[in-house]
Amino acid sequence: MKKLVHLQFLFLVKIFATQFLTPSSSSFAASNPSIAPVYTTMTTFSPGIQMGSGEEHRLDAHKKLLIGLIISSSSLGIVILICFGFWMYCRKKAPKPIKIPDAESGTSSFSMFVRRLSSIKTQRTSSNQGYVQRFDSKTLEKATGGFKDSNVIGQGGFGCVYKASLDSNTKAAVKKIENVSQEAKREFQNEVELLSKIQHSNIISLLGSASEINSSFVVYELMEKGSLDDQLHGPSCGSALTWHMRMKIALDTARGLEYLHEHCRPPVIHRDLKSSNILLDSSFNAKISDFGLAVSVGVHGSNNIKLSGTLGYVAPEYLLDGKLTDKSDVYAFGVVLLELLLGRRPVEKLSPSQCQSLVTWAMPQLTDRSKLPNIVDPVIKDTMDLKHLYQVAAMAVLCVQPEPSYRPLITDVLHSLVPLVPVELGGTLRLTR
Known part of the structure; x- marks a missing residue:
């Protein structure tokens, strides 16, 4: 609004300057410095003095222009006041904006799924930061078949994740958290608050939550292919993951991390990135999940935070000294790589x-080119360009450096991965047949 008023003011000043500071009047004053003041004084304060027809016609024109400017200025002022009043009204009525920006990519395919949930009897509640669908626990119990063991699709630190069938046989994932401790309650609240503000194609979508005295529930979109851990270390032993598909998963994960580190305000450190927290949909698009341990830098601080994470993924400086930065996530990403x-x-x-x-x-x-091809996963051995293999190995080495300052930013890793992923999978690599 201030900017609009400022521009309108400049517009009026410009009109004034062009109409009243004409070249003829200014040159007349310049050539007759002694006459100009007297002439102005006489025409202003001595209306009875007769002047020539040219001067009288010019005075009438100036009067009309001045009256027109006064009327237009008054009208403009009224319009500005009306706009300002309308803006104040809308500001009072509108909900508080989410401070974390939207995702860099467009609406995900899962938006249709969210709209289909509108017919479910849920209570829409809002937190201070974002909106959360509040589910009834009985609805979730029915959707999971009474939380049957046969519907378990994952295991967390405080409970299980169940496959659920909601309205019109729509599929979802429901994480049931047993409120056995204050820590479990804190993680539940932390995850719901963070995911309610985050929308990104490589971050798991939060559909809603429910909370009772003994249990809490988080409802996510269903990822049909399970976790990266299941695919790599489960019964299939990675047979469904080609070299290019693995590079795509790494790229998707890097994009999700970059959003958390570079685009969220304040930045978010996941703190528990691992293959079991990277979920895959039916097309093997990867999304980061499980934000119970995530922290917002500047809100909780980044040093001397209580040690949490998974052995093998925890960065040395965090494990030994409790120092947590975005480079801690980069280390975990290097292990996933x-x-x-x-x-x-x-x-x-x-x-x-x-x-x-x-x-x-x-x-x-x-770092030994003669040994590296021999330790590659047998499933993908001899299926990639060796130059690309060396590049990925070099990235992994940099990410897991003991000294945090030697590790790259996740943005740098992302830019290095893009040329290794085929165009059809979200990169820039053009394959030759």
Whole structure:
């Protein structure tokens, strides 16, 4: 509104300047410095003095123009007041805006799914930051078949994730959290608050929540292919994931992380990125899930936060000193990249009392071009351009550097991955047949 008023004021000033400071009047004053003041004084304060017809006609024209400007200025002022009043009215009626920006990509295919839920009897409530659908727990119980074991599709730290069939056989995922501790309640509240503000094609979509004394529920979109952990380390052992599909999953994950780090205000650190928290839809599009441990930088601070995460993915500086930054997520991403590359778990048991870190085992071989092709996941061995293989290995090495300052920003990783992913999968690589 202030900007509009300012522009209108400048417009009036410009009209005034062009009409009253004409070249003829200014040159007349310049050539007759002693006459101009007297002439102006006489015509203003001595209306009885007769002047020539040219001067009288010019005075009448100036009077008409002045009257026109006064009328237009008054009208403009009235319009501005009406607009300002309407703006104040709309501002009072409108809900508080979400401070975190929208996603960089367009509406996801899941928007149709959300609209189909409108017929379900739910109560729409709002938090201070965003909107959340409030489900009735009995509706969710019915949708999951009474939380039957056969409908379990995942396991979390405080409960299970169930496949649910909502209205018109619409599929969803329901995470049931047993409120056995204050920590479980905090994670539930944290996840709902964060996901209610976040909309991005590579972040899991929150459909709603429910809360009771003994249990809480988070309702997400259903990801038909399960988690990356299931695909890599489950019965199929990664057989459905080609080299290019793995690079696409890495790129999708990097895009999700970049949104959290660079586009959210304040920035969000996921703090528990791992292959089991990267979910895949029917087309193997990857989305980051499980925001119970995520923190907003500047709100909770980023140093000396209580240690949380999963062994094998936790960055050394966070594990040893409690220092948490966005580079902690970059380290975890590097471990996921190694899983995609090598097909191994982040921590492997050598014996009942001894474990081996994937980073420790792989690091010496990742930088040796003669050894690297031999440790690649057998499912994808000899299926990629060796130059691309070396590039991905170099990225992984940089991401898992012990010193955080040596790790790249997730934006840099993203830009390095784009040329390795085919155009049809969201990158810029053009394959030659």
